[in-house]
Every structure is written in structure tokens, then in C-alpha cells.
Amino acid sequence: MAAEAPAVKLIGGYGSPYVHRIEMALRLKGVTYELILEDLRNKSELLFKHNPVHKLVPVLLHGDRTVCESLVILEYIDEAFDGPPLLPADPYERSEARFWAQFIDQKFARPFWFSFWTGDDVDKRAFLKEAKENLTLLEAQLKGRSFFGGDTIGFLDITACALAHWLGVTEEVTGVTLVNKEELPAFCKWADGYISDETVKQCLPVRDELVAYFSARKEMYMARARATLHK
């Protein structure tokens, strides 16, 4: 009798795009998993045990193995499980996908954060300009295709998931508009395509619930933005 495949568990938290990345990767590979939801304001011993370095979600538990850091987990999932590949096969195309994934994780946070969560007393124009420029650069990587991965969702699409869904939610919560169809047509088409995808819909937080979640935290984010603006 064949041995059972080791259990796959994902330690996550509500509303995290990083956790969504991993859920998508597992689903695209056809891997059954158990989602363990953390209360991120009251982290569990399980999380501290499995991610002592960063104490963050997502954390992938695969049998007795632990993998942390979302982009590291994505590559692990692509390598450890059978199923359609998440990354392209060609080394150069892989390097491009990795480059843009790093770009998303490093370059978007600051201008986006300060564009949305600073008050009217702050001149946001430079942040908005930078955020838009970053989106324009990323949009160019679509190269006329539906998704960064080509015809179907791949590594870079799931890495960019926050831009497809959380960005619109943040615009609604803050009243700050960053994206419009005239300036970023391909990006908007991509975002609509992403959130309409059947697999995505199975693990994407419902928009209204996310709006409520972020609205409840608006004051906290604005205070944090105010405090870190001049660092």
C-alpha cells in the first residue's frame, strides 16, 4: 500500500495577501491543505515555534518540514509538488519573474503606504507619483498577455495579488485614488482577470469584509504612517 502524502498545513492570518499567495500556489498545484488561522494580534506558540526568526505568517508545514517567507515558500511549493509549474521553465524568464517579485516586495510598500495612510496635511504627490511609476513599470511586464505567467496565472501573478485586490480595497477605505483605467489599462484588465479567476475566488477575502477590516484599522494605520513618515 502506498504511503500517504505528508499533511500540508498553512499557518495564516485573515486578510494577508502573503497568505493568499501560498493558498493560490497550493491550489494551483492541486495540493490539499489545512489552513490554521492566527489572530495576528495574539500570536500562538505554534507560530513562534515554527517562525522564531520573523514571527510572521505565512508558514508552510509539510509533514515535519517548515518553510517561512512567502517567496521562499512559493519556490518550495513549485519544487516539492507535482502539478503545473508556477515559474517559467526558461532560466532567463525565471530571473525576470524573480526580479519583478522582489521589486513588488521591496519597492511598493513605502510609496503605497504613504500615499494612502497619510492625512490631508501631507503632500502625497511624490508618493503617488512613485507608486504610479512602479505600477507602470510592472504593467509593462504583461507584454500584451492576460497574466504575467502568460495565458494562466503563475508565480508573478500570485506575488502581485495585493495589487489586484487589496489596492482597490485601500482606495475605497482611504478615499485616495491611485489607479485609473486610462493610465493603466493593461494593469486594470489584469487585476479584473485575476480576481475573477475561479481558483482565486476560492481563497480571496471577500471585498466588503476586507473593506470593513481595514476601515476598523484606519486610525491605527494613519497613526503609524504619521509616526514613520519622517524616519
Next chain:
Amino acid sequence: MSHINTAPQHLAPGTAMDTAGGEVTCVDFWANGFGMRARIALRELGVAFRYVEEDLRSGDRSELVRRMNPVHRSIPILIHGGRPVCGSVNILEYVDETWGNDGGARLLPRDPLQRAHARFWADFVDQKVFSTQTRFLKSKGAAEKEAAKEELLDQLRRLEEVLGDKTFFAGDEFGFLDAVLIPFSSMFHGYEQHGGFSLENECPSLMRWVRRCKERDSVKSVLPDEDEMYELHKKWYGITE
């Protein structure tokens, strides 16, 4: 050994053409720790390449860098058959996938979990160690410096734990995580001068690993002189003591 001379060099006689699709060039600066990773990796895998120096001391980036890395305008840049690969860890992955082979030298281990560990700790080095090092070297007050120093030592000890009893980070063979971390050792003398401590005392096992790495031709020929590294960083960070 003084820094590499600024004229483009051919490391192998004849052209720097490789068998996997075109000429290989690495754009870098002798004191750039991120670039040292790329150059060590290329040498480890026996890839002939042309080295083009970009002087980071000048304010403006060259036309080549602006053209090949328009998004970040940073180095190192690996150019293979005219196409750029940017980002030091990205370059290591590309070099491994293009020139590494199962029969011979490889940078990353084969097992997916081992690969994940190597990538996780490389990310730790980049997320934590580099920014702590910068903060430590730039800190102006004694308290700030002390706090940064403790954090830096803590991070190095953490990496020492990851190394454990092994020869190199993945085991018996020099690889990805060794290449990621070893360039930082060229600043160890600088840390000691700046912080008034001895890494032999604080991280003896890590220092033994450093010496093992430096026995390798790839590392020996790439790592710059530690005094020169510290002098340069003193100028960059305005360290006056």
C-alpha cells in the same frame, strides 16, 4: 591584495564566450559585497566572464548600468548574451540554473527543503544583516552604536547556529548561502575597529568558516583587502575616528 584593476579583464585566455548562449559580463565594483557574490559564483562554476568596473564613488551611474538596470540602477548586473540579470541573489539562481550541473558544481542543493533553507537564510542576510551593518557603521551616538553592534553580533551568532558543525552552510560543499554571506567577511575587520571587539571571541566558529572559504580560489580572488574595505566605508559613512 589590492582591489581589482579598473580595466575590463578577461579571466580566461581568448573570448569570454560560454557554451550556454553568449558572452558573459559582470558589471560590478571591487568593494560591492553583493557583487562579490556573483563573481564568486561564476568562478565556482568555472564560467569565463568579462568584468566591467562601475565606480560607485562617482555620483552618476554609467550609461551601461542605466541601460541594463533602468529600474534600480544598481550593481551587480550579469549580462549574458546581451540580456541583463539584476539582483545578486537572482544572479546566483540564474548562474546555478544556467551553468550548474548535477554531475559537477552546483550552488544550490538538490533537495527542495535544503533549497528553501538556503533561500530563507539568504533573505535573512539581506533583510537584516546588511541594514544592521549600515546602521552600525553610520551610528553617531555611543548608545546607538552599541545597540546596533549587539544586534549585528546577534545576527552573526544566529548564522553561526545555522552553520553548526558543518563545513559549509549546506554541508560538505561550498554553495549558495556561503557565497551570499562570505563577502560580508571583508568588512569584519572594519566591524572590529569600529566596535572595539574581536570576532574571534564573539563568533569563533563563524571565523573558522570564513578561513575555510578563503582557501578557495573563487573567494581568494574576489574578496578585497579588509583594510581597504574599511577605509572606503569610513569615507562613505563619514566615520572619523
